[in-house]
Amino acid sequence: MAVLVQSDPWGREEIWIKHYSSAHNILLVGEGDFSFSLCLAMAFGSATNIVATTLDSYGIYILFFIILFPFSILLFHSIAEISARPPRHWRDHRDITDPTAISPLPIRPTTIPALAWNDGTGMANFNFVEPADDLIEKYSYARRNLAILGMLGASLLHGVDATQLKNHPALSTMRFHRIIYNFPHAGFYGREDDPYVIMRHRNLVRGFFMNARSLLWPDGEIHVSHKITAPFSYWKIEDLATECSLILTEQVDFRIRHYPGYNNKRGSGFRCDEPFPLGYCSTFKFTTGTTTSLRVGFETYMSAVLGRPESGYIDILQQLHHLSIVRSQRLRHMLLLLVDQQLK
Numbered sequence: 001m002a003v004l005v006q007s008d009p010w011g012r013e014e015i016w017i018k019h020y021s022s023a024h025n026i027l028l029v030g031e032g033d034f035s036f037s038l039c040l041a042m043a044f045g046s047a048t049n050i051v052a053t054t055l056d057s058y059g060i061y062i063l064f065f066i067i068l069f070p071f072s073i074l075l076f077h078s079i080a081e082i083s084a085r086p087p088r089h090w091r092d093h094r095d096i097t098d099p100t101a102i103s104p105l106p107i108r109p110t111t112i113p114a115l116a117w118n119d120g121t122g123m124a125n126f127n128f129v130e131p132a133d134d135l136i137e138k139y140s141y142a143r144r145n146l147a148i149l150g151m152l153g154a155s156l157l158h159g160v161d162a163t164q165l166k167n168h169p170a171l172s173t174m175r176f177h178r179i180i181y182n183f184p185h186a187g188f189y190g191r192e193d194d195p196y197v198i199m200r201h202r203n204l205v206r207g208f209f210m211n212a213r214s215l216l217w218p219d220g221e222i223h224v225s226h227k228i229t230a231p232f233s234y235w236k237i238e239d240l241a242t243e244c245s246l247i248l249t250e251q252v253d254f255r256i257r258h259y260p261g262y263n264n265k266r267g268s269g270f271r272c273d274e275p276f277p278l279g280y281c282s283t284f285k286f287t288t289g290t291t292t293s294l295r296v297g298f299e300t301y302m303s304a305v306l307g308r309p310e311s312g313y314i315d316i317l318q319q320l321h322h323l324s325i326v327r328s329q330r331l332r333h334m335l336l337l338l339v340d341q342q343l344k
């Protein structure tokens with residue numbers, strides 16, 4: 001596992017796995033069986049800095065059995081057989097990611113205590129109990145992954161829509177250094193090259209960007225891992241990010257072997273627990289550009305006149321801040337006048 005351990009100037013240990021540090025507040029959305037979250041947590045040795053979320057619902061199973069009732073017994077046996085089998089990637093990595101060697105869990109719980117929060121990360125402190133039966137139904141390792149994440153102090157949220165993060169009661173007030181959505185996919189509604197299907201996927205990613213950008217710290221990053229070959233390249237996620245005022249800062253190869261224990265999941269349909277072929281894929285990193293603008297502004301200020309004091313730049317920022325307050329007060333005043341006039 002490519003894990004790097006560093007010490008900060010105060011001697012505190014910081015652990016890195018690829019782009020993610022134990023010092024980051026990390027939000028994961030659209031998780032499948034939570035194996036990516038677990039991979040990060042295992043690398044850090046803790047998950048107190050992780051909020052892992054999923055959208056999953058129970059509806060698909062109800063629909064599935066109503067429509068296919070005549071074949072349900074036959075299908076039930078196939079599903080049972082699939083879920084009893086460890087996913088392929090898990091078998092590849094189980095020596096690294098499964099130190100406790102917990103065997104697949106045969107019994108489904110009715111509920112799981114799914115949200116526990118440890119303090120000390122600068123984030124809100126909350127503690128919910130969320131039902132997670134549907135996840136346990138869908139993914140053979142979800143229960144185990146949730147249990148280990150819970151023990152490591154992760155916050156686990158269920159029923160979180162990536163396109164509604166701003167409105168989520170627990171998330172809306174939190175801020176993150178990394179927001180991760182691995183392989184967003186709006187579901188299997190037809191051929192992947194069908195323009196309607198592509199539009200659905202694009203709407204999902206656009207909605208995610210629009211919401212995630214509000215939950216970032218100024219130097220935070222949104223990471224989307226995505227296939228870069230056709231028809232997935234037709235989603236044009238860089239353009240979607242630009243629409244949402246996000247800047248692509250880096251595009252790096254995504255390699256599943258860098259994330260031991262991670263099992264990429266199809267996520268919907270009756271084969272939801274199966275992996276999909278990854279092929280060529282990248283992690284796209286986006287920022288809101290606030291930090292970039294500040295840095296460019298500072299460099300421009302310093303290079304304009306040699307020997308300028310650095311504090312002058314802070315004075316300029318303070319003046320700009322003051323001006324924006326005055327401007328918003330003026331706008332508010334004008335708005336109130338307009339409302340007054342309309343009421344008369």
Ligand SMILES: C[S@@+](CC[C@H](N)C(=O)[O-])C[C@H]1O[C@@H](n2cnc3c(N)ncnc32)[C@H](O)[C@@H]1O
Pocket residue numbers: 029030031032033036054055056160161162163181182183184185186187204263264265266267268
């Ligand atoms: C291809 S799967 C990838 C799952 C997981 N991220 C992984 O890498 O294994 C796509 C996931 O996106 C989720 N999803 C679809 N629409 C969503 C939405 N509006 N909000 C959150 N998740 C969503 C699905 O439930 C599914 O788990």
